[in-house]
Amino acid sequence: MSKKEIAFMKGNEALAEAALRAGMTGYYGYPITPQSEIMEYLTRQAPEYPNVTILQAESEVASVNMLYGAGGAGGRVMTSSSSPGYSLMQEGVSYIACAEIPSVFVNVQRGGPGLGTIQPSQGDYFQAVKGGGHGDYRVIVFAPNSVQEMVDHTILAFDLADKWRNPALILTDGAIGQMMEKIELPEHYKFRSTEDMRAEKPWATNGRKDGRKKNLLTSLNIKSEDMERKNHELQAKYAKICDEEVRYESYHLDDADIIISAYGLSSRICKKVVDIGREQGMKVGLLRPITLWPFPSKKIDELAKKENVKLFMSIEMSVGQMVEDVKLVVNGRKPVHHYGKTGGIIFTAEDVLNQIKAKI
Amino acid sequence: MAAKGFVEISVEGCKGCGLCVHHCPVKCLSLKMDDTNSFGLHYAYLSNEETCIGCANCAVICPDAAITVYRQSKAV
Amino acid sequence: MKDGYELVYKRPATLLDARMHYCPGCFHSTMHKIIMEVVEEMGIEEDTIGVSPVGCSVFAYNYMDIDFQQAAHGRACAVATGIKRSLPDKFVFTYQGDGDLAAIGTAETIHSCNRGENFTIFFINNAIYGMTGGQMAPTTLEGQKTSTSPYGRDIKNVGHPLRMAEMVSQLPGVAYCERLVLNTPANVRKAKKSIKKAFEIQKQGLGMTFLEVVSNCPSGWKCSPVESLDFVGEDMLKYYPLGVKKDVTANSN
Numbered sequence: 001m002s003k004k005e006i007a008f009m010k011g012n013e014a015l016a017e018a019a020l021r022a023g024m025t026g027y028y029g030y031p032i033t034p035q036s037e038i039m040e041y042l043t044r045q046a047p048e049y050p051n052v053t054i055l056q057a058e059s060e061v062a063s064v065n066m067l068y069g070a071g072g073a074g075g076r077v078m079t080s081s082s083s084p085g086y087s088l089m090q091e092g093v094s095y096i097a098c099a100e101i102p103s104v105f106v107n108v109q110r111g112g113p114g115l116g117t118i119q120p121s122q123g124d125y126f127q128a129v130k131g132g133g134h135g136d137y138r139v140i141v142f143a144p145n146s147v148q149e150m151v152d153h154t155i156l157a158f159d160l161a162d163k164w165r166n167p168a169l170i171l172t173d174g175a176i177g178q179m180m181e182k183i184e185l186p187e188h189y190k191f192r193s194t195e196d197m198r199a200e201k202p203w204a205t206n207g208r209k210d211g212r213k214k215n216l217l218t219s220l221n222i223k224s225e226d227m228e229r230k231n232h233e234l235q236a237k238y239a240k241i242c243d244e245e246v247r248y249e250s251y252h253l254d255d256a257d258i259i260i261s262a263y264g265l266s267s268r269i270c271k272k273v274v275d276i277g278r279e280q281g282m283k284v285g286l287l288r289p290i291t292l293w294p295f296p297s298k299k300i301d302e303l304a305k306k307e308n309v310k311l312f313m314s315i316e317m318s319v320g321q322m323v324e325d326v327k328l329v330v331n332g333r334k335p336v337h338h339y340g341k342t343g344g345i346i347f348t349a350e351d352v353l354n355q356i357k358a359k360i
Numbered sequence: 361m362a363a364k365g366f367v368e369i370s371v372e373g374c375k376g377c378g379l380c381v382h383h384c385p386v387k388c389l390s391l392k393m394d395d396t397n398s399f400g401l402h403y404a405y406l407s408n409e410e411t412c413i414g415c416a417n418c419a420v421i422c423p424d425a426a427i428t429v430y431r432q433s434k435a436v
Numbered sequence: 437m438k439d440g441y442e443l444v445y446k447r448p449a450t451l452l453d454a455r456m457h458y459c460p461g462c463f464h465s466t467m468h469k470i471i472m473e474v475v476e477e478m479g480i481e482e483d484t485i486g487v488s489p490v491g492c493s494v495f496a497y498n499y500m501d502i503d504f505q506q507a508a509h510g511r512a513c514a515v516a517t518g519i520k521r522s523l524p525d526k527f528v529f530t531y532q533g534d535g536d537l538a539a540i541g542t543a544e545t546i547h548s549c550n551r552g553e554n555f556t557i558f559f560i561n562n563a564i565y566g567m568t569g570g571q572m573a574p575t576t577l578e579g580q581k582t583s584t585s586p587y588g589r590d591i592k593n594v595g596h597p598l599r600m601a602e603m604v605s606q607l608p609g610v611a612y613c614e615r616l617v618l619n620t621p622a623n624v625r626k627a628k629k630s631i632k633k634a635f636e637i638q639k640q641g642l643g644m645t646f647l648e649v650v651s652n653c654p655s656g657w658k659c660s661p662v663e664s665l666d667f668v669g670e671d672m673l674k675y676y677p678l679g680v681k682k683d684v685t686a687n688s689n
């Protein structure tokens with residue numbers, strides 16, 4: 001079948017290459033460290049992709065609204081940024097979520113708040129999974145922990161964005177964006193012509209051809225009843241996404257009495273924590289959410305029910321954000337702690353292990 | 361003598377802005393001050409059927425496209 | 437129809453039957469009507485996509501029988517950029533008020549013009565924020581009273597009214613730029629020709645086409661529709677002179 005293509009690439013560039021292979025039709029972005037390689041890579045590849053729009057916009061505000069237009073016209077579209085830039089996009093994300101325009105976002109996180117630092121961070125968890133913009137909406141959030149997953153999640157993000165007519169976000173960080181690893185690249189998706197897109201997305205605003213009625217994409221629902229109906233529709237869709245799209249990885253959870261939860265870069269360190277802990281006779285296991293929304297609540301609930309489980313420990317490069325969601329599910333049944341560092345300071349496996357030992 | 365033109369004004373479509381009345385070159389339009397449409401607005405009507413020249417100025421200026429205009433056919 | 441008479445004007449079919457929500461005498465309605473007349477005359481109903489702003493004309497899509505996207509406040513030009521880049525063979529236009537285009541969306545406006553995006557901007561300059569109840573706009577005239585300039589616009593405090601047509605005509609990406617007005621039947625007829633010209637230039641892919649319409653807001657200006665004609669004709673046009681500011685096709689014609 002498909003022949004494997006092995007490459008050795010930087011996280012950001014691998015993500016960009018994956019987007020091209022996923023049949024992206026438009027990329028709109030604005031430079032910001034530590035993710036500028038994405039647009040740099042795309043603009044370098046542009047001559048080979050004459051049908052793909054790659055446009056440096058005047059701001060993140062413009063980028064996100066170009067996504068609205070281009071995604072609404074039926075394209076497979078992406079933008080990428082880092083924390084301050086993704087903040088600037090939030091109004092647009094809210095509009096896109098309500099108008100149900102498929103679109104892929106990338107936030108290669110850096111330390112905040114404010115202009116912060118360009119060092120890696122996981123401080124944007126709240127913004128990513130709790131909304132970020134105004135109103136009751138949700139974004140599908142992927143948390144890759146390797147360069148390979150930068151590729152896999154990007155492709156998945158395009159497909160799920162289309163499947164659910166919803167924004168999807170790759171929430172990664174400067175370290176994974178910059179690290180180089182060996183990866184396997186998938187083959188290119190088949191090129192979609194305008195006619196293909198018209199057939200795939202009958203709701204798109206691409207001209208009301210062949211007697212179809214006019215299409216409208218809007219987030220305006222001025223009558224209260226209409227707004228509530230729209231919210232109910234969205235919530236019903238989100239409930240389905242929660243049923244069907246939760247992804248996580250279990251690492252030595254079966255007999256674990258100490259449950260670490262960690263995603264992205266932190267989860268790489270925590271795998272080591274589990275290995276070292278087990279060498280020392282500790283029954284440590286790792287639950288790694290791959291999708292941060294929908295969150296693996298069922299799995300956490302299952303673990304919280306187990307008698308042998310003593311405590312949960314959420315390890316994050318923040319002062320404690322995901323820990324709130326773990327607590328929400330555990331709901332007082334077991335102690336839930338957090339350990340983290342900020343500003344780009346990355347904890348070691350030993351640091352984490354010592355923190356766990358102090359809690360038992 | 362038959363008028364050169366005539367207009368039909370949608371009573372419900374008219375908002376009573378008066379722009380057609382203002383711009384009619386022969387002043388043959390008026391607002392119906394003793395009646396209103398279902399929106400409570402005094403609507404425009406052809407108050408002097410004899411003088412309309414079918415120039416369509418009223419229809420062109422009417423923001424709400426409430427006016428249809430006819431003109432005497434050249435053949436007649 | 438009476439015998440011996442022929443039809444000379446009727447409402448275009450692409451202007452849907454819905455009653456427009458605009459106040460009596462508002463030029464937003466006039467502009468909607470003539471855009472649809474041109475779209476219908478050119479036969480491009482199935483190939484045109486509009487972008488509505490946030491402002492009184494947010495609901496433009498309810499009246500025009502073509503595909504539409506509704507944009508966030510000020511972002512219509514970015515949205516249109518995305519649409520046109522995806523569908524280069526379609527006609528795309530934005531329809532924006534002065535607050536939308538010349539205040540919150542200035543960056544998107546200037547940069548879309550500068551990139552020479554091949555869409556058409558209909559800029560409705562009524563020198564006020566109509567939708568939010570008559571506040572000062574970037575285009576409010578010096579001394580003009582609004583709900584947030586109750587003593588008249590003080591240019592020392594808030595700066596001068598922006599002349600957008602003159603500004604964008606300086607940008608190489610702009611192919612055609614004209615300021616129009618809809619205060620008389622003759623001017624409405626003229627405006628229709630300009631709209632058609634803008635679409636034709638868009639079809640040729642020559643760059644941005646920008647039509648500024650000196651408009652009115654009887655409600656915000658607190659006057660009757662007929663009185664608003666005087667403010668348009670005397671005050672507005674003095675500061676916002678009509679005419680073609682740029683036409684890259686001028687020499688080739």
Ligand SMILES: Cc1ncc(C[n+]2csc(CCOP(=O)(O)OP(=O)(O)O)c2C)c(N)n1
Nearest residue numbers: 490491492509533534535536564565566567
């Ligand atoms: C981000 C944001 N800020 C403010 C508003 C409120 N708002 C709605 S319309 C408008 C001004 C509209 O004025 P203009 O663009 O001139 O259009 P008009 O109604 O005069 O045609 C404002 C400030 C908003 N909807 N969104």
Ligand code: SF4
Nearest residue numbers: 384412413415416418
């Ligand atoms: S067609 Fe001309 S003359 Fe007749 S009512 Fe209209 S403006 Fe007046």
Ligand code: SF4
Nearest residue numbers: 374375377378380422
């Ligand atoms: S211009 Fe149109 S809306 Fe205004 S009064 Fe005349 S018919 Fe009525």
Ligand code: SF4
Nearest residue numbers: 458459462492566653
């Ligand atoms: S408020 Fe002003 S701009 Fe808005 S519809 Fe009324 S007259 Fe027109």
Ligand SMILES: [Mg+2]
Nearest residue numbers: 533534564566
């Ligand atoms: Mg205005």
